[in-house]
Amino acid sequence: MVPAIRAADSIKTTAESLQEDLARLELQKRALERELAAVAAHLDSVQRALGALSTLMNSTPARSSVDVLTDTEDPAQAHSADSAAEPSVDTAVPPSPAGGRKRRAPRAQASDQQTYGKLTEQILEYFASVPGTEVRARDVAAALGRDTDSGSINAVRSTLDRLVGASRIHRAGRGLYRAK
Template structure:
């Protein structure tokens, strides 16, 4: 009789744990769906911008040859004038003077303005600093093990399951990069140096 009640209690505990896991996974699924929607929207805008630029490149008149200018933009490599490379106004960035002044006998040309990324500064502040905020939080814990929900509450991100799951995901990523330690199931602590 005692063994039956013990087994029944184990089944009840397992069922409760599975129910909690189901709720957590559902919240994580919803958060991932929202994130996928944001990525899909950003992908669409990048594809539209690329298509527009490719259309401009096809219809642009032949470029006037000019010296290649080193790019201040990090993702556009500077070109060595000795190597063959882009020399058209579409490929190489133009200075303000080059955009407004026309060549002799050539009509004035201006470059289209660069499109800003879809993320606003507010989004960057909200999501881009999460890792930094978590590391600042752990710097003040003194090595105490804390739950992801407590970290989320301390950062003011415990308003919904998606925000808490974002903190959990970031904590798991930090564990993977050895910046935070897993202290037990659902527990994290600052990495001892």
């Protein structure tokens, strides 16, 4: 009879230990889910920022001092022409009043709208050709011939995120998009 009592006590102790482990693991799971959501949101914002910066860098070629010197032939004039041709960060990107985000210079906005407008239309045409199909950003980039480098794929991802935000397409799941 003693072994039966010991077995019952052992089972009871094991069950209590498992209950404690279950409660601890549930708390840990919730904490990890919150952390994953925060990391995913940060990742999306970094990808959008990198996409915008790469587009900005590709759309506004900077003039070098050599280019300015060949235009003016006078180093003193070259410095003043260089400052006029390339505005400082403070004048090109003034801070916004409340949000903490910075606005782009008007010249950069016009070129971005042309670039993003074309890409947006290409993406919407692609989704019109595959209605109801869930696709990844990499597949969209490949269909548009923009899968040559990670910058191009990130530009597609950024555009897809903007289209989701504008309710023009749906996010079907993590990394999956579907036409409305």
